[in-house]
Amino acid sequence: xxxxxxxxxxxxxxxxxxxxxxxAQDISxxxxxxxAERAGVSAFQVRKDLAYFGRFGTRGMGYTVPILKRELxxxxxxxxxxxxxxxxxxxxxxxxxxxxxxSDYQFQYVGxxxxxxAIVGRQVRNxxxxxxxxxxxxxxHNRVDMGxxxxxxxxxxxxxxxxxxxxxxxxxxxxxxxxxxPVEATVQxxxxxxxxxxxIENVDFLAGMKRLAFYILNPHLKDAPMTEDTE
Amino acid sequence: xxxxxxxxxxxxxxxxxxxxxxxAQDISxxxxxxxAERAGVSAFQVRKDLAYFGRFGTRGMGYTVPILKRELxxxxxxxxxxxxxxxxxxxxxxxxxxxxxxSDYQFQYVGxxxxxxAIVGRQVRNxxxxxxxxxxxxxxHNRVDMGxxxxxxxxxxxxxxxxxxxxxxxxxxxxxxxxxxPVEATVQxxxxxxxxxxxIENVDFLAGMKRLAFYILNPHLKDAPMTEDTE
Numbered sequence: 001x002x003x004x005x006x007x008x009x010x011x012x013x014x015x016x017x018x019x020x021x022x023x024a025q026d027i028s029x030x031x032x033x034x035x036a037e038r039a040g041v042s043a044f045q046v047r048k049d050l051a052y053f054g055r056f057g058t059r060g061m062g063y064t065v066p067i068l069k070r071e072l073x074x075x076x077x078x079x080x081x082x083x084x085x086x087x088x089x090x091x092x093x094x095x096x097x098x099x100x101x102x103s104d105y106q107f108q109y110v111g112x113x114x115x116x117x118a119i120v121g122r123q124v125r126n127x128x129x130x131x132x133x134x135x136x137x138x139x140x141h142n143r144v145d146m147g148x149x150x151x152x153x154x155x156x157x158x159x160x161x162x163x164x165x166x167x168x169x170x171x172x173x174x175x176x177x178x179x180x181x182p183v184e185a186t187v188q189x190x191x192x193x194x195x196x197x198x199x200i201e202n203v204d205f206l207a208g209m210k211r212l213a214f215y216i217l218n219p220h221l222k223d224a225p226m227t228e229d230t231e
Numbered sequence: 232x233x234x235x236x237x238x239x240x241x242x243x244x245x246x247x248x249x250x251x252x253x254x255a256q257d258i259s260x261x262x263x264x265x266x267a268e269r270a271g272v273s274a275f276q277v278r279k280d281l282a283y284f285g286r287f288g289t290r291g292m293g294y295t296v297p298i299l300k301r302e303l304x305x306x307x308x309x310x311x312x313x314x315x316x317x318x319x320x321x322x323x324x325x326x327x328x329x330x331x332x333x334s335d336y337q338f339q340y341v342g343x344x345x346x347x348x349a350i351v352g353r354q355v356r357n358x359x360x361x362x363x364x365x366x367x368x369x370x371x372h373n374r375v376d377m378g379x380x381x382x383x384x385x386x387x388x389x390x391x392x393x394x395x396x397x398x399x400x401x402x403x404x405x406x407x408x409x410x411x412x413p414v415e416a417t418v419q420x421x422x423x424x425x426x427x428x429x430x431i432e433n434v435d436f437l438a439g440m441k442r443l444a445f446y447i448l449n450p451h452l453k454d455a456p457m458t459e460d461t462e
């Protein structure tokens with residue numbers, strides 16, 4: 001499974017979302033060209049993306065929606081439980097905690113953290129917001145697979161460090177900054193040990209706004225025929 | 232400027248974000264390898280992405296941070312004012328309205344809309360939330376360049392239709408569904424007129440969660456050397 005482009009993983013996520021919508025509409029069969037049209041890519045692209053992970057359909061017969069959905073759920077690791085803490089429980093953290101759909105995938109919020117006296121102690125859903133100082137003790141007693149960062153931009157790097165120090169190996173960063181593993185001063189370009197293998201993904205509202213601005217000004221680029229992995 | 236991959240636009244947005252962080256740290260020069268390391272791509276990729284839009288640096292001399300930043304701002308269309316309405320003013324819409332940084336780029340919230348009697352009439356920032364029924368009248372008297380969709384998933388398609396009917400040509404969709412232009416029943420595969428040229432970009436928390444799950448399970452794929460546009 002080497003050499004799979006990041007863009008292909010993003011597209012798998014889109015295909016899965018489309019399959020869920022088809023299932024909700026009681027549509028039981030689809031095809032690469034149907035998926036392609038709904039996803040805004042080429043049928044060739046759909047077939048290529050799926051082929052990284054196996055053979056899912058029957059040539060000329062298309063795909064069975066629930067089967068392909070189940071396979072993509074498995075490929076993406078969504079058939080297992082993910083224990084999540086949210087760091088930063090202002091408006092954004094609360095919006096994330098209440099975002100519809102997360103619980104469909106066994107993403108379980110197990111801890112909520114903040115530093116503000118006005119927020120620590122509050123109830124959000126069925127959890128009490130804890131102080132960041134208690135994060136490390138919490139992770140030493142509870143399995144935490146992911147941390148969602150919803151703090152202000154100027155706090156994001158420090159909060160990410162606290163998550164990593166507490167042993168959290170996956171971070172979904174909602175702040176509009178690039179989180180970077182600190183580089184050891186003594187060994188040039190060497191990432192500090194505790195950051196090795198930490199995965200960071202970003203959800204950036206501003207990035208979406210900027211892409212939208214670009215494509216409103218350059219709509220012909222949005223319509224360009226999709227080829228290879230470069231969609 | 233044809234044939235520019237979508238992924239390249241996303242990377243330009245990342246480079247711009249890095250340049251802002253460098254500027255905030257009073258770092259005035261950078262290079263393709265420095266940008267590459269910070270963005271987690273190859274230096275070749277950085278040079279290729281920038282080359283779509285012109286020649287920004289001096290060979291062997293790297294880039295001047297404020298100049299490259301200004302050029303990317305121009306390329307992305309962020310040197311002009313964008314008038315934005317938010318549709319859906321629950322927790323998510325409020326989090327978006329208050330997300331730090333949007334105002335750095337002349338994204339101006341000019342209208343906020345909802346359908347809930349509990350929310351319509353509320354003050355959020357300096358605006359009063361209006362009823363969706365008043366959207367069309369609002370857009371006929373005010374320039375609106377973008378609509379941000381922050382409604383529940385099962386309302387997203389209808390709300391997108393209302394935005395398009397009101398003449399809004401760019402939609403940033405925060406709901407975890409794929410918005411689709413309706414296809415005219417009479418003319419097969421023909422997109423209805425009012426949707427022609429409408430640009431839709433997505434900001435999907437769940438997609439971020441799913442990508443993170445995949446890469447936690449497959450960290451070796453995250454570390455794969457980046458080539459071409461397939462990062």
